[in-house]
Amino acid sequence: MLHSNRLAPEKVAKNFIYNYFPHCDGALLAGSVVRGEGTETSDLDIVIFDNATHSSYRESLIVSEWPIEIFVHNLHSYRDYFESDFKRARPSLPRMVSEGIILKDTGVIDAIKSEAKELLAKGPEVWSTETRTTKRYFI
Incomplete structure (x- = not known):
């Protein structure tokens, strides 16, 4: 929970976009503060298109x-990250x-959010026995 005298996260994020990325096509505030899990040490995760x-x-x-x-993408590069996150079974950017x-x-x-939600709904690919064994080794 956030207990500081800092400005509200959404206000800071909106001001940041206005001042540093005024011509961007879109921006989102994500992460722990959005999920209500923010702490005194949380940062603001901002995805910029x-x-x-x-x-x-x-x-x-x-x-x-x-x-x-900040995670800055053009209107095409985010798809490579979506795909990479999907293949690693760690959908960080789609979740954000x-x-x-x-x-x-x-x-x-709206279209980018729809792509992210579809990818998350699909779930991870089924791993081969070899991949599962390798992943288990690193755990």
Whole structure:
């Protein structure tokens, strides 16, 4: 639970988008603060869709006393991450997108959220016996 004097997460996230990504196509606030699981050490996970971005990237910042982790994608690169997360059976980006609170939308977010929800509903691929054995070894 959050007990600090910091500004509200959604307000900080919206201001961040307004100031740093004013021309993006869409943005979502996700992660523990959205799920109601935030703590004093939680960061703000912000997924940004900006078609002017040539390649996806991730960056850590501190704004208004909040650590912020941004995940920046263009309108195509996120699909590679969706697929990679699906194959690893660790759907981090699809989960963030599906649960995310919309901070900005020029009309692209609903379709991307639908893709994420479909991927999550499908569940992970069935692993071969060899893959299960390997994964069990690393546990």
